[in-house]
Amino acid sequence: GDSVTQMEGPVTLSEEAFLTINCTYTATGYPSLFWYVQYPGEGLQLLLKATKADDKGSNKGFEATYRKETTSFHLEKGSVQVSDSAVYFCALSASGTYKYIFGTGTRLKVLA
Amino acid sequence: DAGVTQSPTHLIKTRGQQVTLRCSPISGHKSVSWYQQVLGQGPQFIFQYYEKEERGRGNFPDRFSARQFPNYSSELNVNALLLGDSALYLCASSFAASSYNEQFFGPGTRLTVL
Numbered sequence: 001g002d003s004v005t006q007m008e009g010p011v012t013l014s015e016e017a018f019l020t021i022n023c024t025y026t027a028t029g030y031p032s033l034f035w036y037v038q039y040p041g042e043g044l045q046l047l048l049k050a051t052k053a054d055d056k057g058s059n060k061g062f063e064a065t066y067r068k069e070t071t072s073f074h075l076e077k078g079s080v081q082v083s084d085s086a087v088y089f090c091a092l093s094a095s096g097t098y099k100y101i102f103g104t105g106t107r108l109k110v111l112a
Numbered sequence: 113d114a115g116v117t118q119s120p121t122h123l124i125k126t127r128g129q130q131v132t133l134r135c136s137p138i139s140g141h142k143s144v145s146w147y148q149q150v151l152g153q154g155p156q157f158i159f160q161y162y163e164k165e166e167r168g169r170g171n172f173p174d175r176f177s178a179r180q181f182p183n184y185s186s187e188l189n190v191n192a193l194l195l196g197d198s199a200l201y202l203c204a205s206s207f208a209a210s211s212y213n214e215q216f217f218g219p220g221t222r223l224t225v226l
Contacts, residue, residue, distance in 0.1 A: 036217075042219060043202055043217040043219040044155070044217040046214055046215075089155075097168065098160045098168045099157035099160060099170065100147075100157065100215060101157070104154050105152075105153070105154050
């Protein structure tokens with residue numbers, strides 16, 4: 001079945017460091033891919049999305065490129081801030097379905 | 113514009129009881145989905161409703177049921193609660209029931225079963 005695999009956390013970085021959170025997926029067809037962020041005590045917020053191969057989603061300095069050949073959608077940011085500390089979820093929505101399939105989440109902690 | 117709203121925020125129940133969770137979608141959105149997020153894990157899909165009809169169901173027992181009302185709000189019911197039902201229940205709305213449509217999530221209802 002369809003699935004999403006994320007790198008395990010927690011990931012601890014110093015402010016202004018480069019961030020990569022790996023995400024790979026398994027799906028039939030051409031899924032849409034998403035990154036959501038969850039701050040402590042809050043619901044999920046969409047960070048970025050890509051709906052077809054080679055699309056690059058970007059928002060708030062975060063980027064991810066839909067790589068069909070490697071079935072990946074890695075999240076990157078060039079310079080993290082303390083305020084980026086949160087849990088990040090990679091998700092897919094397979095074509096022809098309505099549900100999102102989420103990864104287990106990666107906790108990011110950024111130290112000043 | 114208001115986002116997705118859920119009520120109540122927190123709920124404490126005992127095993128065997130029944131619970132009803134409520135969700136109001138973003139104005140204009142016709143699709144509502146429910147997810148269960150157990151601590152430390154990603155959300156798991158429970159149901160999706162579109163135009164008051166069930167469009168999808170996840171791998172959850174029949175103790176879980178839901179419905180959508182004419183104003184597109186939705187309720188999730190869980191009967192015969194088990195300790196393992198303790199989780200954050202998230203509601204998400206989208207304009208239509210399509211894999212391309214972004215889902216907007218509410219803040220969730222934290223259910224604790226004792």
